[in-house]
Amino acid sequence: MRELPAVVGRGEFDALVIRTDHHDDRAWHDVVAALTEPWGGGQYEAHVHFVDDPAWAEATVDEVLAAVRTDEDLSVVFLADRTTMQAGNHALLAVTTLTREDCEDDEDYGQLTEFGREFRTIPAGVHDVYANLSIGNLGFEEYAAAAHDDPEGIHRSL
Numbered sequence: 001m002r003e004l005p006a007v008v009g010r011g012e013f014d015a016l017v018i019r020t021d022h023h024d025d026r027a028w029h030d031v032v033a034a035l036t037e038p039w040g041g042g043q044y045e046a047h048v049h050f051v052d053d054p055a056w057a058e059a060t061v062d063e064v065l066a067a068v069r070t071d072e073d074l075s076v077v078f079l080a081d082r083t084t085m086q087a088g089n090h091a092l093l094a095v096t097t098l099t100r101e102d103c104e105d106d107e108d109y110g111q112l113t114e115f116g117r118e119f120r121t122i123p124a125g126v127h128d129v130y131a132n133l134s135i136g137n138l139g140f141e142e143y144a145a146a147a148h149d150d151p152e153g154i155h156r157s158l
Helices: 025-035 061-068 082-086 106-112 123-135 140-149
Strands: 015-019 048-051 076-080 092-096 118-121
Touching (some): 025 123, 076 082, 076 123, 082 092, 092 123, 106 140, 118 123, 118 140
Parallel strands (some): 015 048
Antiparallel strands (some): 076 092
């Protein structure tokens, strides 16, 4: 597994979005534009820390998680991967930073990752996922379940 650059400068309230596909700059600009729109019916300003560095190109989920593991305040990271860039809705991959070691036992970890450790969300969903996970209002597993129940497997904004 390769070592990726450290993520620096992320504010406490900034969702972390890492670009892992560098084949389509126009699609990336569309993703960034969607993620910087106010959210919550226009009530809230978007706070996003973007990592747009070719060193992250084709990074796997495990490589990304290893690179961000030292950020104790981070519970989810969003990847703009090839699927994101090619899909019309630009659904990002949301990945929990939760590990088995963070849980009391296997049963606890199993419940928290029942629907997997990742799911897709439209750009408008990034903000409500990040905000609610940050304040403990909802858990990752609840968002993963919503995505699981969606016909396209995508979490849509609340």
